[in-house]
Amino acid sequence: MAQFTLADLALATGRSQKRVREVLRGTHGVLLDGVSRWDLSDEQYRTIVDSLERLADALEWPLEIGDTVRRRALHDRYAGQEQGGISTPRLAPEILIFTDPVKGRRYGYDRFEGLRGDGTFAYTGEGRRGDQRFVRGNLAIRDSAEREKTIRLFVTHGPRATYVGSFTTGSPTYSIQTIPDLDDLPRKGIIFNLVPLNADVGYLPPYGAEDNSLWIGAWRPPEVSDLVIAAPEQVSLSERIVTRAEFQLQSDFGTWLAGTGHEPKLLRLPVGSSWVEPDLYVPSKPWIVEAKRSSGREYVRTAIGQVLDYAHLARSVSLEAMPLVLLPGRPAQDLVDLVDSLGILLSYRRDDGFAVVDPN
Numbered sequence: 001m002a003q004f005t006l007a008d009l010a011l012a013t014g015r016s017q018k019r020v021r022e023v024l025r026g027t028h029g030v031l032l033d034g035v036s037r038w039d040l041s042d043e044q045y046r047t048i049v050d051s052l053e054r055l056a057d058a059l060e061w062p063l064e065i066g067d068t069v070r071r072r073a074l075h076d077r078y079a080g081q082e083q084g085g086i087s088t089p090r091l092a093p094e095i096l097i098f099t100d101p102v103k104g105r106r107y108g109y110d111r112f113e114g115l116r117g118d119g120t121f122a123y124t125g126e127g128r129r130g131d132q133r134f135v136r137g138n139l140a141i142r143d144s145a146e147r148e149k150t151i152r153l154f155v156t157h158g159p160r161a162t163y164v165g166s167f168t169t170g171s172p173t174y175s176i177q178t179i180p181d182l183d184d185l186p187r188k189g190i191i192f193n194l195v196p197l198n199a200d201v202g203y204l205p206p207y208g209a210e211d212n213s214l215w216i217g218a219w220r221p222p223e224v225s226d227l228v229i230a231a232p233e234q235v236s237l238s239e240r241i242v243t244r245a246e247f248q249l250q251s252d253f254g255t256w257l258a259g260t261g262h263e264p265k266l267l268r269l270p271v272g273s274s275w276v277e278p279d280l281y282v283p284s285k286p287w288i289v290e291a292k293r294s295s296g297r298e299y300v301r302t303a304i305g306q307v308l309d310y311a312h313l314a315r316s317v318s319l320e321a322m323p324l325v326l327l328p329g330r331p332a333q334d335l336v337d338l339v340d341s342l343g344i345l346l347s348y349r350r351d352d353g354f355a356v357v358d359p360n
Helices: 006-013 017-028 042-053 071-078 101-106 136-142 237-259 297-316 333-341
Strands: 002-005 037-040 068-070 094-099 121-124 150-157 160-180 186-199 215-218 265-271 274-276 280-282 287-291 322-327 345-350 353-357
Touching (some): 002 006, 006 017, 006 042, 068 071, 071 094, 071 160, 094 136, 101 150, 136 160, 136 186, 237 280, 237 287, 237 322, 237 345, 237 353, 287 297, 333 353
Parallel strands (some): 322 345
Antiparallel strands (some): 002 037, 068 160, 121 186, 150 160, 160 186, 215 265, 265 274, 265 280, 280 287, 345 353
């Protein structure tokens, strides 16, 4: 007798685990409490597989979040490439990608790969020597949203892989970073920005392999060179101009604060196994700042959500924080009223510096 999990049988037949469970219960009864594996002889296993494969149901994604299966079984089922971290199987409309925190650390992947504080996952492209290029798996991930392909992410440990969930590409789709190759030589690496659709990100390693404890450090005015542009063809000239304007707004505001005796700081706030970094922190006020490049409604609404989250995270580690939204100009009055009603400070540029509007 051999033991099989529902995930094993679902993967072997391309059926949902609910469907597999129905067939098993109809032929072999119900498992006892606390038992998760079915004891089946080779003949019984083959009979179950044949029964499921004869069903008229359309093939379904067979794994549930948290399932651990043999990586070889995935490739056998979907005819995907067994080597490398990205598999584009012939028999499924999915892209299978694998992250291995232990093995990745040998190649410096842990510096740019992992779960970010905002819930997105940074994933390093394939190619161990020389600059990474948009071919094969890298090309497939880049174009996955356009081609309506779901990205399925797994964390590997030895020959087995745990299913984390489904992802798509974010905005921007990727950035280019300097990473080491297999010989520890610098080269251009592709860092994909992946957004969870239905996933448990608790299975993922933290971004950058850094300490995620509370940290407050010296502030310096941001420079245009700090701006990471994914690729010239993906970011318009106007987009680059307004993003630089946001950096300039942060720089001018920080310099103005320092001139009034309130020295700004950099702040990293722990969130799960990762961290997030507000635009500015002013301990003497104490303000926690989110800057936006426009006073338009879309930008103000986004800033509200971000700055309230920052303040919540700060208070969870006993750091006093008052949320402040920084804009290049005064927004429409109803937005001023909205920010005020939420207990958020509003600051905007004016000829003699910056105005700060306190909530009533």
